[in-house]
Amino acid sequence: MSLVPPSGGTTIGGVFMARNITPKDKDYSQWYLDVIKAAELADYAPVRGCMIIRPNGYAVWESIMSEMDRRFKETGHVNAYFPLLIPSSFLEKEKEHVEGFAPECAVVTHAGGEELEEPLVVRPTSETVIGYMYSKWVQSWRDLPLLINQWCNVMRWEMRPRLFLRTSEFLWQEGHTAHATRAEAMEETLKMLEVYRVFMEEILALPVIAGEKSEGERFPGADNTYTCEAMMSDRKALQAGTSHFLGQNFARAFDIKFQNPAGELEFAWTTSWGTSTRMIGAVVMAHSDDDGLILPPRLAPVKAVILPISTDTEKLEKEILPRAREIAAVLNRVLGPMAVQVDTDFHLRPGDRFFRHLQKGVPLRLELGEREMEAGRVRAVRRDNAERSDIPWDSVGQTVPELLETIQKALYGKAAAFREANTRHAASFDEMKTMLEDGGGFVTAFFGGDRSDEKAIKEATGATVRCFPLSDERRGTCFFTGKEDAKLAIFARAY
Amino acid sequence: MSLVPPSGGTTIGGVFMARNITPKDKDYSQWYLDVIKAAELADYAPVRGCMIIRPNGYAVWESIMSEMDRRFKETGHVNAYFPLLIPSSFLEKEKEHVEGFAPECAVVTHAGGEELEEPLVVRPTSETVIGYMYSKWVQSWRDLPLLINQWCNVMRWEMRPRLFLRTSEFLWQEGHTAHATRAEAMEETLKMLEVYRVFMEEILALPVIAGEKSEGERFPGADNTYTCEAMMSDRKALQAGTSHFLGQNFARAFDIKFQNPAGELEFAWTTSWGTSTRMIGAVVMAHSDDDGLILPPRLAPVKAVILPISTDTEKLEKEILPRAREIAAVLNRVLGPMAVQVDTDFHLRPGDRFFRHLQKGVPLRLELGEREMEAGRVRAVRRDNAERSDIPWDSVGQTVPELLETIQKALYGKAAAFREANTRHAASFDEMKTMLEDGGGFVTAFFGGDRSDEKAIKEATGATVRCFPLSDERRGTCFFTGKEDAKLAIFARAY
Numbered sequence: 001m002s003l004v005p006p007s008g009g010t011t012i013g014g015v016f017m018a019r020n021i022t023p024k025d026k027d028y029s030q031w032y033l034d035v036i037k038a039a040e041l042a043d044y045a046p047v048r049g050c051m052i053i054r055p056n057g058y059a060v061w062e063s064i065m066s067e068m069d070r071r072f073k074e075t076g077h078v079n080a081y082f083p084l085l086i087p088s089s090f091l092e093k094e095k096e097h098v099e100g101f102a103p104e105c106a107v108v109t110h111a112g113g114e115e116l117e118e119p120l121v122v123r124p125t126s127e128t129v130i131g132y133m134y135s136k137w138v139q140s141w142r143d144l145p146l147l148i149n150q151w152c153n154v155m156r157w158e159m160r161p162r163l164f165l166r167t168s169e170f171l172w173q174e175g176h177t178a179h180a181t182r183a184e185a186m187e188e189t190l191k192m193l194e195v196y197r198v199f200m201e202e203i204l205a206l207p208v209i210a211g212e213k214s215e216g217e218r219f220p221g222a223d224n225t226y227t228c229e230a231m232m233s234d235r236k237a238l239q240a241g242t243s244h245f246l247g248q249n250f251a252r253a254f255d256i257k258f259q260n261p262a263g264e265l266e267f268a269w270t271t272s273w274g275t276s277t278r279m280i281g282a283v284v285m286a287h288s289d290d291d292g293l294i295l296p297p298r299l300a301p302v303k304a305v306i307l308p309i310s311t312d313t314e315k316l317e318k319e320i321l322p323r324a325r326e327i328a329a330v331l332n333r334v335l336g337p338m339a340v341q342v343d344t345d346f347h348l349r350p351g352d353r354f355f356r357h358l359q360k361g362v363p364l365r366l367e368l369g370e371r372e373m374e375a376g377r378v379r380a381v382r383r384d385n386a387e388r389s390d391i392p393w394d395s396v397g398q399t400v401p402e403l404l405e406t407i408q409k410a411l412y413g414k415a416a417a418f419r420e421a422n423t424r425h426a427a428s429f430d431e432m433k434t435m436l437e438d439g440g441g442f443v444t445a446f447f448g449g450d451r452s453d454e455k456a457i458k459e460a461t462g463a464t465v466r467c468f469p470l471s472d473e474r475r476g477t478c479f480f481t482g483k484e485d486a487k488l489a490i491f492a493r494a495y
Numbered sequence: 496m497s498l499v500p501p502s503g504g505t506t507i508g509g510v511f512m513a514r515n516i517t518p519k520d521k522d523y524s525q526w527y528l529d530v531i532k533a534a535e536l537a538d539y540a541p542v543r544g545c546m547i548i549r550p551n552g553y554a555v556w557e558s559i560m561s562e563m564d565r566r567f568k569e570t571g572h573v574n575a576y577f578p579l580l581i582p583s584s585f586l587e588k589e590k591e592h593v594e595g596f597a598p599e600c601a602v603v604t605h606a607g608g609e610e611l612e613e614p615l616v617v618r619p620t621s622e623t624v625i626g627y628m629y630s631k632w633v634q635s636w637r638d639l640p641l642l643i644n645q646w647c648n649v650m651r652w653e654m655r656p657r658l659f660l661r662t663s664e665f666l667w668q669e670g671h672t673a674h675a676t677r678a679e680a681m682e683e684t685l686k687m688l689e690v691y692r693v694f695m696e697e698i699l700a701l702p703v704i705a706g707e708k709s710e711g712e713r714f715p716g717a718d719n720t721y722t723c724e725a726m727m728s729d730r731k732a733l734q735a736g737t738s739h740f741l742g743q744n745f746a747r748a749f750d751i752k753f754q755n756p757a758g759e760l761e762f763a764w765t766t767s768w769g770t771s772t773r774m775i776g777a778v779v780m781a782h783s784d785d786d787g788l789i790l791p792p793r794l795a796p797v798k799a800v801i802l803p804i805s806t807d808t809e810k811l812e813k814e815i816l817p818r819a820r821e822i823a824a825v826l827n828r829v830l831g832p833m834a835v836q837v838d839t840d841f842h843l844r845p846g847d848r849f850f851r852h853l854q855k856g857v858p859l860r861l862e863l864g865e866r867e868m869e870a871g872r873v874r875a876v877r878r879d880n881a882e883r884s885d886i887p888w889d890s891v892g893q894t895v896p897e898l899l900e901t902i903q904k905a906l907y908g909k910a911a912a913f914r915e916a917n918t919r920h921a922a923s924f925d926e927m928k929t930m931l932e933d934g935g936g937f938v939t940a941f942f943g944g945d946r947s948d949e950k951a952i953k954e955a956t957g958a959t960v961r962c963f964p965l966s967d968e969r970r971g972t973c974f975f976t977g978k979e980d981a982k983l984a985i986f987a988r989a990y
Contacts, residue, residue: 045578046585046627047615055573055643062574073833078550079557083540084579084617084648084664085601090541106580106606108617111663112652113598120542122579122603122617132541142842148550153579153648157607168606169579338568347637 021359023290028234033163035284038359039293042163049161049168053277056360057164059301060280061171065151067203068173068275071195077147077175082129084153085120090128093253097127100220104156106168122155127221127246127272130176131254138178138258138268145188146178164281165238165495172276178256178268185269186245190470192273193226193243200240204283205296205411206230207419208240209490211467214447216454219272223247229466229490231419232285235440237466237492240282243273281495286415287384293361294383296411297404303339304331304364304400305357306378309350315370316346323393324368327378330397335404340366358383363407364400366391384410423490428479429457432491436461440493448478448486456480457491466490516854518785523729528658530779533854534788537658544656544663548772551855552659554796555775556666560646562698563668563770566690572642572670577624579648580615585623588748592622595715599651601663617650622716622741622767625671626749633673633753633763640683641673659776660733660990667771673751673763680764681740685965687768688721688738695735699778700791700906701725702914703735704985706962709942711949714767718742724961724985726914727780730935732961732987735777738768776990781910782879788856789878791906792899798834799826799859799895800852801873804845810865811841818888819863822873825892830899835861853878858902859895861886879905918985923974924952927986931956935988941971943981951975958986 021034036042041057044050053061069079085108091098106122109115123129134146151173158168175192179185193210200206208228218225222244230240250256251267260266287294297303306328308320324342331340343353357365367379377392380400384407391399422441426432435443447465449457457480458464468487478486516529531537536552539545548556564574580603586593601617604610618624629641646668653663670687674680688705695701703723713720717739725735745751746762755761782789792798801823803815819837826835838848852860862874872887875895879902886894917936921927930938942960944952952975953959963982973981 047580050578053576055575058575080550080553081548083545085542103608106603108601109604111601
């Protein structure tokens with residue numbers, strides 16, 4: 001069901017009405033940008049590759065931050081802030097790290113009216129400067145573990161920018177921890193991967209596969225990288241968050257040493273883990289439709305909107321609007337202070353008002369017209385499937401939150417079913433190639449190859465190893481090298 | 496009362512014990528840095544002039560952000576995110592603005608392995624790039640007001656850095672609003688100044704004087720700047736937050752135009768307002784003492800700490816600790832999930848444990864030893880004045896929050912009394928000079944001079960016009976120029 005906007009794409013009474021959103025089937029890429037534009041989530045900045053996160057988009061990020069931050073703190077982490085600028089010599093201390101990040105760096109060469117002695121890099125990630133500080137803060141085993149997270153902006157120069165998915169600057173969180181033992185650092189790496197997985201499934205309604213990255217897809221400087229991989233509605237994969245076991249690589253590069261209980265000096269074991277505003281792009285692509293954005297209710301800053309509707313202006317202002325405000329007040333006591341809003345854009349036609357909330361992804365629309373006033377109820381319309389129901393006023397406080405939870409589960413269920421329907425197993429390279437050409441999606445296959453095999457597969461198919469799923473321990477013959485006892489991998493084309 | 500730490504300043508069992516904090520009277524500057532170091536609030540970064548906000552300091556910033564953000568939202572503002580890098584040509588569009596900020600800018604000249612065509616400035620503030628975006632978002636009077644705030648990092652290269660007070664990078668919030676009329680923009684400017692004033696007084700326990708800045712102290716590009724000025728415990732002034740009425744200066748520079756209801760095009764009226772991590776420096780200097788940090792309870796992330804104490808290890812672990820945890824649980828239900836913590840650093844001597852919490856500014860220490868176990872109470876010790884009291888277990892849930900409020904009020908009262916005791920009125924320049932030499936503090940005087948008079952006064956005394964207080968409308972003869980009907984100003988040396 002698509003409600004075509006009544007106008008072609010300009011400002012109506014101060015409210016911007018997007019042009020028709022390009023249908024998903026016609027041009028997925030353009031559809032994605034149209035959805036973001038119509039929902040006013042983000043805009044390109046005047047600086048190449050950079051993005052402005054508009055209030056509607058930032059409210060989604062605030063919702064993400066508050067949920068994740070609570071989970072980080074419940075698992076014993078604290079927040080801190082490290083500097084934006086990093087001496088370029090720091091980056092060079094870890095060989096793989098500098099090779100991975102140097103080409104993407106933005107570099108400050110002048111400051112305070114003078115040329116700097118040493119160029120400063122705008123942080124692409126903070127392992128180096130945090131490693132440097134940890135070496136000062138850690139002396140004894142009693143100083144460990146250090147469990148610190150940072151919410152900040154980072155910069156990785158981007159030649160092919162795409163809102164939320166690839167921008168030169170983005171917002172993220174980066175956790176950095178140091179431990180006394182290998183086992184404890186590995187436990188942390190997997191614990192935070194699981195925090196990510198549960199958050200993505202519970203809040204973003206995004207089914208993800210938690211798995212280990214292949215050698216070729218590892219974070220530069222890590223011993224192992226773990227990932228949460230999601231399938232978008234065009235069947236491509238998206239890496240939604242990663243957790244890295246850094247071994248002692250950064251501890252050696254930055255001299256993070258501690259005295260163990262026996263009085264001996266040891267290098268610490270470190271981890272890092274990150275998720276970013278990219279998750280907003282994942283939510284857009286996983287759930288939205290040709291009418292615009294669809295947000296899962298637990299993530300949505302505005303969970304429901306009440307629309308008072310009547311052609312009788314006096315009745316609208318004096319009877320319907322006050323009732324709408326009462327209902328909103330009841331719901332906001334249950335759902336949070338700003339969760340339910342009343343639409344008072346009476347200068348717009350009802351169709352335009354409906355359409356705006358559709359485009360913005362508000363999970364539930366509650367219509368209050370003359371008929372509803374007489375019957376003492378509201379008409380609820382679900383954003384995800386346009387299903388209508390009538391809710392008596394005296395039960396909204398219970399029924400609306402239940403309905404929102406139903407929508408949340410339905411979105412997750414739909415995305416999970418879609419992924420399942422688009423995941424196939426390939427026994428040979430020919431089979432894999434056919435599957436990737438015919439529909440794409442996730443292709444599972446036993447894989448025991450190395451970095452050069454990964455490269456050859458990518459060149460031939462455009463697909464990469466997304467991960468070796470942690471939940472599937474089957475082993476078999478590698479489809480590419482013929483090696484025995486290869487782990488099960490997921491291949492896909494990816495964002 | 497100073498509890499001298501038992502050791503000289505190294506790590507004891509993994510816990511860093513600061514050296515004696517330099518007494519305030521001996522070297523105020525060093526005292527300030529020692530307090531910050533001992534409380535583990537911040538550290539200098541490896542990049543000149545930059546700062547690392549350590550977990551204890553960042554928790555204070557989180558407390559500030561959450562309180563302020565709630566107040567911004569209650570006054571109708573939303574958050575967004577604008578880019579870190581600004582084309583240098585943008586800065587040049589507003590003449591006074593570029594003159595004020597260009598010398599302090601850090602400049603990115605290379606990115607993605609190439610030299611950029613146009614250098615990019617790391618934002619020192621965001622009026623320009625936000626003005627550019629507003630010109631795209633604003634078409635009709637119905638699009639106004641735009642009420643947007645941003646939490647982010649900014650950079651102003653600093654030659655004489657000082658933790659929290661002057662660092663090359665700092666964290667802040669910057670509000671940017673656009674309005675249809677002059678009156679509405681002026682109302683917003685003063686409304687946000689008042690939000691700042693009330694926040695600073697209620698949460699930071701910091702008495703501030705809200706006033707207008709003189710011409711010489713105005714924000715570059717503003718028609719008027721308003722400020723909240725506080726007195727530190729060395730009697731110097733500190734500007735804790737500012738709110739700017741920008742007139743139509745940025746609207747003209749960036750072409751922010753709207754169609755009014757009559758269909759005519761007009762320039763919008765804009766404001767901006769900001770506060771930063773500098774407020775943490777203000778709190779340190781306003782309240783702390785020679786034992787270290789003192790935090791007002793409403794601001795303090797940890798409001799009370801419970802110390803189980805006994806030489807009988809079994810009793811300590813099996814009886815006292817479980818009881819401490821029960822009391823903490825009761826208090827955390829009232830005060831928030833992390834507000835009250837139990838100290839389990841039993842490997843340290845009791846004196847060391849006391850001292851750590853003193854240094855960190857925890858408002859209330861609750862001791863639970865064998866005597867308290869027998870009597871069914873805790874011994875409460877106030878951080879601000881070392882006053883002791885005994886609280887029965889069954890009334891902690893009520894008495895502790897009350898005691899915290901008492902401390903909050905006492906800190907505010909003490910700072911307000913200190914300011915009053917150190918504010919004097921000067922009728923002549925000689926009087927002012929004597930007062931500034933003899934004790935310093937705030938000197939009020941009628942002042943009707945211009946920018947060059949301000950400069951002359953500063954050169955002779957080191958003092959500047961802090962503000963013309965909004966709450967004092969008296970007028971008189973200017974002490975410096977002899978002009979009649981001059982407004983009352985506050986002069987002081989300032990951070």
